[in-house]
Amino acid sequence: MEQKQTSEFNFMNKVHYELKRYSEFNTSNREAYQNMYFLLLSKIDILKKNDKQFCKNRFIREFDRYNIISKCVEPMKCNKCGSERYSKKLCSNCILQYLRSLFDSWTSEDDELDKFIQECQTISSLPRFILEWVSYEQFKEIEYFAEGGFSYIYTAIWTRGSIDDWDEEKEKFIYMENQPVVLKTLKGLNGKELQKIYNEAMNHCIIQSDFLVGCYGITKDFQGNYFMVLGRYSEESLRKHLERNHLNFDYGHDDANLVVNILNGVRPPIFPEMPPDFRKLLDRCWNRDPSIRPNIKELFSFSIKKLKDYYKDDMESFIQSLSSQCATGEEFSPHLRQVPYLQQTNSYVHTSKVISAINN
Numbered sequence: 001m002e003q004k005q006t007s008e009f010n011f012m013n014k015v016h017y018e019l020k021r022y023s024e025f026n027t028s029n030r031e032a033y034q035n036m037y038f039l040l041l042s043k044i045d046i047l048k049k050n051d052k053q054f055c056k057n058r059f060i061r062e063f064d065r066y067n068i069i070s071k072c073v074e075p076m077k078c079n080k081c082g083s084e085r086y087s088k089k090l091c092s093n094c095i096l097q098y099l100r101s102l103f104d105s106w107t108s109e110d111d112e113l114d115k116f117i118q119e120c121q122t123i124s125s126l127p128r129f130i131l132e133w134v135s136y137e138q139f140k141e142i143e144y145f146a147e148g149g150f151s152y153i154y155t156a157i158w159t160r161g162s163i164d165d166w167d168e169e170k171e172k173f174i175y176m177e178n179q180p181v182v183l184k185t186l187k188g189l190n191g192k193e194l195q196k197i198y199n200e201a202m203n204h205c206i207i208q209s210d211f212l213v214g215c216y217g218i219t220k221d222f223q224g225n226y227f228m229v230l231g232r233y234s235e236e237s238l239r240k241h242l243e244r245n246h247l248n249f250d251y252g253h254d255d256a257n258l259v260v261n262i263l264n265g266v267r268p269p270i271f272p273e274m275p276p277d278f279r280k281l282l283d284r285c286w287n288r289d290p291s292i293r294p295n296i297k298e299l300f301s302f303s304i305k306k307l308k309d310y311y312k313d314d315m316e317s318f319i320q321s322l323s324s325q326c327a328t329g330e331e332f333s334p335h336l337r338q339v340p341y342l343q344q345t346n347s348y349v350h351t352s353k354v355i356s357a358i359n360n
C-alpha cells in the first residue's frame, strides 16, 4: 500500500465505510453487496484513481476475511498444508505455521506475556486479528491525548502498521504502513490490571469483528510501561469516542460507589433529542428487572432496522451527498450525522442531580 497522511487515511476510511454501509443495507446477498460497492465506487468521480484502488483493495480484503470468519462459502483444500480453507487468497493454517516459525524471533522479555501472545496467534492467524509483540521503535509522533478513568491514552503513528493481508506466494505479510493508532496503558499496572489488558486483547482475537476497533498488539515503552496498540478513527471521532467511553465514567469514584449509585437508580442521561423508540429501548435496557430488558436478538434487529432507515436514499442521492462532502472535506458520515445523539458530547453531570433527587 502506498503511504498515506493521517488525514488522508482517515478520509478514505470514511468514504470506504459509507460505501460499505450503503451497499450492505441496500442489497440482500453477498454477491449483490460486492457489486453494489464496486458500482458506487466507480460513480464517485471526485476520487482519484489510486484512492479508488485503495478502497477496492480494502473491500476485497474485508470481503474475503468475512468469508473466512463466517465460513459462508464452500471450503477448498489447501494445496500447501492440506487443511480446509475458505479463501483463494489465504489459508489461516499456513499463516499459523508461519507465525509459529517466528516465535523465536521476538520477545517481550516477559515469558508469560510471550506465551500469551503466542496463544492469541494460535487462536487467530487471520490478518487484522493477529495480536503481535510490537517494538516501541516502530512508533513515531507519540502524543499524550487524554487520561481516562482507568488509562492513559496516547496517539501515535505506527510506521510499519498492522498486518493487513498475506502474500501467499512470497510468504509474507502486507502491512498498513504509517497507520494512525492509539496507545492505551492502564494506570498503576498490577497483576490484576495486566490481566485486563490480556482479556481485552484476547477478546479481539476471539470475536474477529470489523465493527470493533482493532487491537493489534502489545508494546512496552523505554520506561517499561506496557501499552495496547489499538486502531483509531479520526481525531474528532476519537475524542468523542473517548469522551463517551473512557473519560466520563463519573458515576462514582470507586467500584463500591458505582454499585451503590446504580442500585439507587443512577443511569446515564437520556437526551431529549433521542428518538422516542430509542429512548424507550434504552429505558428497558437499564431496567432493574432483567426480564424487562431486551435480549441481544431484539437489540440487533432494532439496530439493523435503524441503519437501514438511514441508508434508504436512492443511489443517485447517496452518491451526490457523498461526493459533495468529499469535495468540501466536510466531516461526515452523511447519514449518521442526522442522528443528533451520536454527535452529543456527553457531560455526565446527571450523577449528582439524580443523587440529590433521591436524597430529596
Ligand SMILES: [Zn+2]
Pocket: 078, 079, 080, 081, 082, 083, 085, 091, 092, 093, 094, 095
Ligand atoms: Zn494452508
